[in-house]
Amino acid sequence: MSQGAKILVVDDEHAILRLMHLALKGHGYQVLEAETGEQALIEASTKRPDLAVIDWGLPDLEGIDVLLRLREWSRIPVIMLTVRDAEQDKIAALDAGADDYVVKPFGMGELLARIRVALRHAAKGDLEPVIDAGGLTINLAERRVELYGTPVRLTPIEYDLLKVLAQHAGKVVTQRQLLRQVWRDIDPDNAAHYLRVYIGHLRKKIEDDATRPWRIITEPGVGYRLVTEAPQ
Missing domain, CATH: 3.40.50.2300 (Response regulator)
Incomplete structure (x- = not known):
């Protein structure tokens, strides 16, 4: 190489x-x-x-x-x-x-x-800089998010949450992981409510229907998963 x-x-x-x-x-x-x-x-x-x-x-x-x-x-x-x-x-x-x-x-x-x-010693396999989640486009290189081609305005915390989920698209990201990566020095054992509030804000901006989310799925008691394919 x-x-x-x-x-x-x-x-x-x-x-x-x-x-x-x-x-x-x-x-x-x-x-x-x-x-x-x-x-x-x-x-x-x-x-x-x-x-x-x-x-x-x-x-x-x-x-x-x-x-x-x-x-x-x-x-x-x-x-x-x-x-x-x-x-x-x-x-x-x-x-x-x-x-x-x-x-x-x-x-x-x-x-x-x-x-x-x-x-x-190079690690193999880069993440794709652009992730598509059923009409939601997340450009990690440019820090740009679009929903069906329309720019989505996110707060820094909302973007960081979405970024972490996108980096692990399709996989469950635990509440502890999200709290530590987004808020860093917060105590993850006492801050789960922060996560619920901001996930709610994020869903209102990127879901087709925030009351019936399919892009950000809750894994009860564990964490959240970003789904990249719309339900059939």
């Missing part, structure tokens, strides 16, 4: 982009480039690279925010580039889903070696 792999390089320093482009091309890789976080997300969702090298400091988004957005739908290896060498920054990057972390200035030999390692 290493030879000919498609590498997305995200950096707003032209000199770095030029250096990495030449080095990667010289080692047989295909190279995609982006100078902003939003451009990087578009390149990743449309051209599906095998690995991304993302600079922490971008003009529009922090590199770690690009990583978090990417991890909503993609498992491609990501190597973070940064001038920061603090332990907490490395932990933050790895916790956010980075596969490796290289501090500037770096040698191309070191970066190329880390790319080879990351590609060898």
